[in-house]
Amino acid sequence: LCPAGVLPLCRRPPAWDRAARPPPGLPLAPCRAFSDNKIQVELDESSGVAMMKFKSPPVNSLSLEFLTEFSIGLEKLENNRACRGVIITSAVPKIFSSGLDITEMCGKSMEHYAEFWRAVQELWLRLYGSNMVTVAAVNGSSPAGGCLVALSCDYRIMAENPKFSIGLNEAQLGIVAPFWFKDTFVNVVGHRTAERSLQLGSLHPAPEAHRLGLVDELVPEEKLMEKAAAVMAQWLALPDHARQLTKTMMRKSVLDRLVAHREEDIKNFITFISKESIQKSLRMYMEMLKKRKS
Amino acid sequence: LCPAGVLPLCRRPPAWDRAARPPPGLPLAPCRAFSDNKIQVELDESSGVAMMKFKSPPVNSLSLEFLTEFSIGLEKLENNRACRGVIITSAVPKIFSSGLDITEMCGKSMEHYAEFWRAVQELWLRLYGSNMVTVAAVNGSSPAGGCLVALSCDYRIMAENPKFSIGLNEAQLGIVAPFWFKDTFVNVVGHRTAERSLQLGSLHPAPEAHRLGLVDELVPEEKLMEKAAAVMAQWLALPDHARQLTKTMMRKSVLDRLVAHREEDIKNFITFISKESIQKSLRMYMEMLKKRKS
Amino acid sequence: LCPAGVLPLCRRPPAWDRAARPPPGLPLAPCRAFSDNKIQVELDESSGVAMMKFKSPPVNSLSLEFLTEFSIGLEKLENNRACRGVIITSAVPKIFSSGLDITEMCGKSMEHYAEFWRAVQELWLRLYGSNMVTVAAVNGSSPAGGCLVALSCDYRIMAENPKFSIGLNEAQLGIVAPFWFKDTFVNVVGHRTAERSLQLGSLHPAPEAHRLGLVDELVPEEKLMEKAAAVMAQWLALPDHARQLTKTMMRKSVLDRLVAHREEDIKNFITFISKESIQKSLRMYMEMLKKRKS
Numbered sequence: 049l050c051p052a053g054v055l056p057l058c059r060r061p062p063a064w065d066r067a068a069r070p071p072p073g074l075p076l077a078p079c080r081a082f083s084d085n086k087i088q089v090e091l092d093e094s095s096g097v098a099m100m101k102f103k104s105p106p107v108n109s110l111s112l113e114f115l116t117e118f119s120i121g122l123e124k125l126e127n128n129r130a131c132r133g134v135i136i137t138s139a140v141p142k143i144f145s146s147g148l149d150i151t152e153m154c155g156k157s158m159e160h161y162a163e164f165w166r167a168v169q170e171l172w173l174r175l176y177g178s179n180m181v182t183v184a185a186v187n188g189s190s191p192a193g194g195c196l197v198a199l200s201c202d203y204r205i206m207a208e209n210p211k212f213s214i215g216l217n218e219a220q221l222g223i224v225a226p227f228w229f230k231d232t233f234v235n236v237v238g239h240r241t242a243e244r245s246l247q248l249g250s251l252h253p254a255p256e257a258h259r260l261g262l263v264d265e266l267v268p269e270e271k272l273m274e275k276a277a278a279v280m281a282q283w284l285a286l287p288d289h290a291r292q293l294t295k296t297m298m299r300k301s302v303l304d305r306l307v308a309h310r311e312e313d314i315k316n317f318i319t320f321i322s323k324e325s326i327q328k329s330l331r332m333y334m335e336m337l338k339k340r341k342s
Numbered sequence: 343l344c345p346a347g348v349l350p351l352c353r354r355p356p357a358w359d360r361a362a363r364p365p366p367g368l369p370l371a372p373c374r375a376f377s378d379n380k381i382q383v384e385l386d387e388s389s390g391v392a393m394m395k396f397k398s399p400p401v402n403s404l405s406l407e408f409l410t411e412f413s414i415g416l417e418k419l420e421n422n423r424a425c426r427g428v429i430i431t432s433a434v435p436k437i438f439s440s441g442l443d444i445t446e447m448c449g450k451s452m453e454h455y456a457e458f459w460r461a462v463q464e465l466w467l468r469l470y471g472s473n474m475v476t477v478a479a480v481n482g483s484s485p486a487g488g489c490l491v492a493l494s495c496d497y498r499i500m501a502e503n504p505k506f507s508i509g510l511n512e513a514q515l516g517i518v519a520p521f522w523f524k525d526t527f528v529n530v531v532g533h534r535t536a537e538r539s540l541q542l543g544s545l546h547p548a549p550e551a552h553r554l555g556l557v558d559e560l561v562p563e564e565k566l567m568e569k570a571a572a573v574m575a576q577w578l579a580l581p582d583h584a585r586q587l588t589k590t591m592m593r594k595s596v597l598d599r600l601v602a603h604r605e606e607d608i609k610n611f612i613t614f615i616s617k618e619s620i621q622k623s624l625r626m627y628m629e630m631l632k633k634r635k636s
Numbered sequence: 637l638c639p640a641g642v643l644p645l646c647r648r649p650p651a652w653d654r655a656a657r658p659p660p661g662l663p664l665a666p667c668r669a670f671s672d673n674k675i676q677v678e679l680d681e682s683s684g685v686a687m688m689k690f691k692s693p694p695v696n697s698l699s700l701e702f703l704t705e706f707s708i709g710l711e712k713l714e715n716n717r718a719c720r721g722v723i724i725t726s727a728v729p730k731i732f733s734s735g736l737d738i739t740e741m742c743g744k745s746m747e748h749y750a751e752f753w754r755a756v757q758e759l760w761l762r763l764y765g766s767n768m769v770t771v772a773a774v775n776g777s778s779p780a781g782g783c784l785v786a787l788s789c790d791y792r793i794m795a796e797n798p799k800f801s802i803g804l805n806e807a808q809l810g811i812v813a814p815f816w817f818k819d820t821f822v823n824v825v826g827h828r829t830a831e832r833s834l835q836l837g838s839l840h841p842a843p844e845a846h847r848l849g850l851v852d853e854l855v856p857e858e859k860l861m862e863k864a865a866a867v868m869a870q871w872l873a874l875p876d877h878a879r880q881l882t883k884t885m886m887r888k889s890v891l892d893r894l895v896a897h898r899e900e901d902i903k904n905f906i907t908f909i910s911k912e913s914i915q916k917s918l919r920m921y922m923e924m925l926k927k928r929k930s
Contacts, residue, residue, distance in 0.1 A: 202835065219588055222581040230591055235827045239529045240555060243592040247496065247585050248577065261828060283836065287810040287917070291835050294807055297818055298831040329581070513882055516875040524885055533823045534849060537886040541790065541879050542871065623875070 086114045088139065089121050096132035097280050098125050098180075103139035107146035110193045114149070115167040122174045133181035133284055135276045136201060138188055142212070147192030153321050154330045165317045168193070169228075169310060176200040176232060177303050179292045181283040185276040187269060190214040191251055192225075198263070199232045202283065202295070205275050208266035210253045215262070219249030222329040224320070226313060231302040237261050380408045382433065383415050390426035391574050392419050392474075397433035401440035404487045408443070409461040416468045427475035427578055429570045430495060432482055436506070441486030447615050448624045459611045462487070463522075463604060470494040470526060471597050473586045475577040479570040481563060484508040485545055486519075492557070493526045496577065496589070499569050502560035504547045509556070513543030516623040518614070520607060525596040531555050674702045676727065677709050684720035685868050686713050686768075691727035695734035698781045702737070703755040710762045721769035721872055723864045724789060726776055730800070735780030741909050742918045753905045756781070757816075757898060764788040764820060765891050767880045769871040773864040775857060778802040779839055780813075786851070787820045790871065790883070793863050796854035798841045803850070807837030810917040812908070814901060819890040825849050 086104040091097075100121060102108040110118075125131045138144045152164045175182065175197065182201040189212045190198055198204050198214065206212065216233055218225045225233075225246060234242045241260050245252070257263045267275045283291070306313065320326060380398040385391075394415060396402040404412075419425045432438045446458045469476065469491065476495040483506045484492055492498050492508065500506065510527055512519040519527075519540060528536045535554050539546070551557045561569045577585070600607065614620060674692040679685075688709060690696040698706075713719045726732045740752045763770065763785065770789040777800045778786055786792050786802065794800065804821055806813040813821075813834060822830045829848050833840070845851045855863045871879070894901065908914060 203832070219580050219584040222584045224584050224587040224591070227591060235831070237828070238532055238826055239592070240531070243529070243589075244497070244558075246588045246592065247580070249580060249584075264832075286807050286835070286837060289913075290807040290810045290812050290837075293812040294834045295831075297812070297815060298827070298834065325583075513874050513878040516878045518878050518881040518885070521885060532826055533886070534825070537823070537883075538791070538852075540882045540886065541874070543874060543878075619877075 086111075086117050087121055089125070091125065091128070091131055093130045095281075096130060096284065097277070098131050098134040100134055100136045101139040102137070102145055105140050107143045108138055108140055108194070109146050109149035109151075110168070110171075110197075111149040112152055112164050112167055115164075115171045119167070119171050119174050122171075122178065126174070126179060131180065132288060133183065133280050134178075135183045135185055135273075135280060136197065137185035137273070137276070141188065143188040143194075144184075144186045144190035144212075144214075145194030145197055146189075147194045147196075150330055150334055154327060154334065158318055158322065161318045161321055162314050165314050166310075169306060169313065172196065172200060172228065172232075173303060173306065176299055177296075179288075179295075181280060181291070183276050183280050183283075185272050186212070186214065186263060187272050188212055189251075191217050192221075195262075196229050196232060199236050203265075203279055204263040205265045205267060205272060205279065206254050206257060206263040207269035207272055208254055209269060210255055213251040213253050214257045215249070215251040216246055217249040217251050219247060221249070221333050223326065226317070228302065228306045228313075231305065235299075235302060380405075380411050381415055383419070385419065385422070385425055387424045389575075390424060390578065391571070392425050392428040394428055394430045395433040396431070396439055399434050401437045402432055402434055402488070403440050403443035403445075404462070404465075404491075405443040406446055406458050406461055409458075409465050413461070413465050413468050416465075416472065420468070420473060425474065426582060427477065427574050428472075429477045429479055429567075429574060430491065431479035431567070431570070435482065437482040437488075438478075438480045438484035438506075438508075439488030439491055440483070441488045441490075444624055444628055448621060448628065452612055452616065455612045455615055456608050459608045460604075463600060463607065466490065466494060466522065466526075467597060467600065470593060471590075473582075473589075475574060475585075477570050477574050477577075479566050480506070480508065480557060481566050482506055483545075485511050489556075490523055490526060493530050497559075497573055498557040499559045499561060499566060499573065500548050500551060500557040501563035501566055502548055503563060504549055507545040507547050508551045509543070509545040510540055511543040511545050513541060514545075515543070515627050517620065520611070522596065522600045522607075525599065529593075529596060674699075674705050675709055677713070679713065679716070679719055681718045683869075684718060684872065685865070686719050686722040688722055688724045689727040690725070690733055693728050695731045696726055696728055696782070697734050697737035697739075698756070698759075698785075699737040700740055700752050700755055703752075703759050707755070707758050707762050710759075710766065714762070714766060714768060719768065720876060721771065721868050722766075723771045723773055723861075723868060724785065725773035725861070725864070729776065731776040731782075732772075732774045732778035732800075732802075733782030733785055734777070735782045735784075738918055738922055742915060742922065746906055746910065749906045749909055750902050753902050754898075757894060757901065760784065760788060760816065760820075761891060761894065764887060765884075767876075767883075769868060769879075771864050771868050771871075773860050774800070774802065774851060775860050776800055777839075779805050783850075784817050784820060787824050791853075791867055792851040793853045793855060793860060793867065794842050794845060794851040795857035795860055796842055797857060798843055801839040801841050802845045803837070803839040804834055805837040805839050807835060808839075809837070809921050811914065814905070816890065816894045816901075819893065823887075823890060 086102070088101040088103050090099045100118075104111075104114055108114070122134070125134055148168065153161065156164075182203075184198040184201040184204045186198050186204060186206040188207070191214070195214050195216050206214065216225045216229055218229075230242065230246060233246065237245070237260055244250075245260070252260060252262060254263070254266055258266045265275070380396070382395040382397050384393045386393075394412075398405075398408055402408070416428070419428055442462065447455065450458075476497075478492040478495040478498045480492050480498060480500040482501070485508070489508050489510050500508065510519050510523055512523075524536065524540060527540065531539070531554055538544075539554070546554060546556060548557070548560055552560045559569070674690070676689040676691050678687045680687075688706075692699075692702055696702070710722070713722055736756065741749065744752075770791075772786040772789040772792045774786050774792060774794040776795070779802070783802050783804050794802065804813045804817055806817075818830065818834060821834065825833070825848055832838075833848070840848060840850060842851070842854055846854045853863070
């Protein structure tokens with residue numbers, strides 16, 4: 049059912065990327081496996097499936113460095129004709145990703161806040177707009193930005209451990225998820241569930257996350273990678289070109305909204321995050337985290 | 343988890359209100375309890391939670407007088423720093439609110455229709471756009487405008503009595519719910535459920551309303567107020583500022599739509615309601631209600 | 637509850653139709669039953685309900701001829717004051733409709749592609765925007781365009797046979813459902829279900845289709861027509877005028893989107909379908925179908 053004839057057409061960068069950037073300067077050299085500091089990437093050329101494993105203990109925080117490595121890793125795979133899909137998971141026990149690194153948002157310069165926020169946007173634009181099939185194998189808790197990473201994939205499988213939770217809990221910290229986090233969330237769970245969950249800053253235990261549609265499937269943790277591979281094979285059975293155009297059709301309006309308001313969104317973030325009241329609450333939150341650890 | 347630092351920022355009027363009105367002339371004097379004709383309002387300053395109880399027998403119709411009192415009551419609470427949330431319920435047995443008062447729409451002048459419709463809009467703009475946490479404790483049937491009041495809150499708890507029903511049943515009367523009733527409904531139950539329910543003018547018994555997501559929770563009637571207080575406490579555990587900004591983000595586009603088309607919407611209402619065919623069907627409906635009573 | 641006073645107002649053509657076309661030239665002569673080649677139409681004037689039965693073996697393909705007859709049939713009923721609702725079903729065992737006729741899209745001229753696509757658009761605009769109550773009695777499989785026909789009705793009842801499946805499976809053929817197929821689908825099942833189902837080109841067995849909300853109800857095949865009549869009676873109990881205005885309110889933005897981009901959509905279709913890679917995959921698909929038959 050998948051005519052080979054359509055395959056050669058399929059690996060183009062997404063529309064927002066083509067419009068917004070100069071011709072890619074990155075080498076298109078064949079990459080089989082590359083591992084930098086924070087994310088381990090392995091590509092199985094026989095299946096066309098890459099694995100991205102977060103390995104930035106203790107909690108896979110999305111620091112500026114992590115985000116940059118994540119974006120570059122995705123771009124390399126996107127430009128690699130041998131790669132058609134990517135499975136995203138964690139090498140750190142019990143945690144998928146704890147989300148945006150609060151230390152990047154606390155006591156830093158305006159320039160730093162701008163650079164950091166641009167990196168968060170960049171990662172989301174790449175991941176939500178990826179031409180590859182993207183499967184999140186959520187093998188641990190995944191609050192805030194970690195949840196966004198999962199929400200931006202095509203499919204979410206979570207370990208059925210009720211101790212693992214997932215959600216956009218920004219409101220709990222006294223901060224607000226930006227509109228494109230919200231748009232991504234609404235596209236997955238619908239308006240009502242998103243409204244309630246965002247206002248309460250809910251972290252949903254895995255079974256509840258499944259009930260709400262926040263994740264598509266729960267499996268025992270030891271079956272997670274096997275299941276992710278099976279789901280990936282199912283999605284890769286479709287001709288890439290038609291699947292990609294369909295994905296673009298579904299996600300374009302939400303991607304375009306950020307592209308159109310990117311600089312404004314950065315300014316909003318800087319204004320908000322540099323308020324003394326917000327800085328104070330972030331410092332208190334970090335203190336609390338430190339105490340909890342010790 | 344709720345840094346006090348963000349609290350002082352939170353009690354601003356919603357954006358539509360700031361833009362559209364002259365500086366508030368209402369007294370900001372501390373109000374603990376005030377009760378006019380149709381709605382009893384009590385504020386518990388220790389918890390920051392107000393209770394609004396509809397007490398306009400026989401059916402808590404939303405007359406011009408009721409709507410005006412409701413809007414002013416909400417505005418007073420909104421401007422009172424001691425108040426962070428409001429629970430809306432009924433003091434009339436078996437009925438939450440029967441919706442818009444049909445006598446206001448029948449055999450009156452164009453000016454009256456305009457004034458009435460503006461009051462309906464005003465109430466919705468205040469309630470759907472409220473910065474307070476709003477919980478509907480639906481302790482009786484709630485058709486049409488009564489359903490809108492519940493839909494405009496942040497959370498809906500309904501007495502699990504299957505004799506109580508709720509829905510936007512305007513189509514049954516030969517009239518049409520305005521677009522912002524529809525938008526509010528779609529935001530709660532999604533497009534498909536709204537389309538079917540609005541076209542059929544369905545009144546959903548409590549269990550069905552719960553299944554459709556029209557209400558969030560069912561409890562035995564005697565537990566309703568206790569549950570409402572518990573839900574309120576859960577929502578108030580969040581820092582107000584972040585919660586309010588999140589709420590605005592979710593509801594702004596729908597609120598803005600009415601603000602942008604307010605006068606047009608009034609004109610449409612007047613044109614529609616003054617049609618002889620509509621007047622005739624409303625008269626017939628009122629006759630039927632009178633006969634049913636006797 | 638249905639004041640007769642509003643009935644005389646109700647049978648106007650939908651807004652997109654009034655704007656786009658010259659005054660109707662079609663005869664308004666009373667039609668009771670007419671049957672052309674491919675669709676049998678019977679109107680029961682006592683109930684105001686018409687039955688449209690697809691009888692174009694082997695699989696009720698939506699050929700140019702079929703689509704034209706379908707559109708004209710709908711227009712005749714729409715203009716007939718005696719007709720208030722239509723039930724759409726199939727006279728061919730095991731198949732509702734197999735969707736767009738691939739032979740119309742393969743090896744033909746640009747002019748033919750344009751004419752064909754305009755006919756597909758026309759059918760959808762008429763059906764999704766119909767003022768009549770439309771009920772799909774899906775008594776067999778219904779892929780791609782067949783699914784669109786069902787999705788465009790007000791209510792879908794499907795025979796509960798798990799061998800019958802339904803879905804927008806275009807991606808399986810290497811082609812892409814146009815945006816208005818997608819919009820119609822999203823309005824029924826929501827964004828997430830639509831995104832996943834469209835990307836995978838899923839054909840959902842009846843029970844799964846019901847679980848996803850793609851069809852509203854499953855009944856044993858022998859009860860299908862009885863159930864369809866009962867549902868129709870329920871919808872016709874509402875005053876037409878209010879129901880129609882409500883339907884328009886729910887569907888207008890999606891209808892308007894195609895009306896505004898109709899020519900562009902035709903051009904896109906022609907460009908896409910005349911690509912050699914797409915032609916090749918359609919030829920392969922037809923070969924496969926032929927082999928499967930023999």
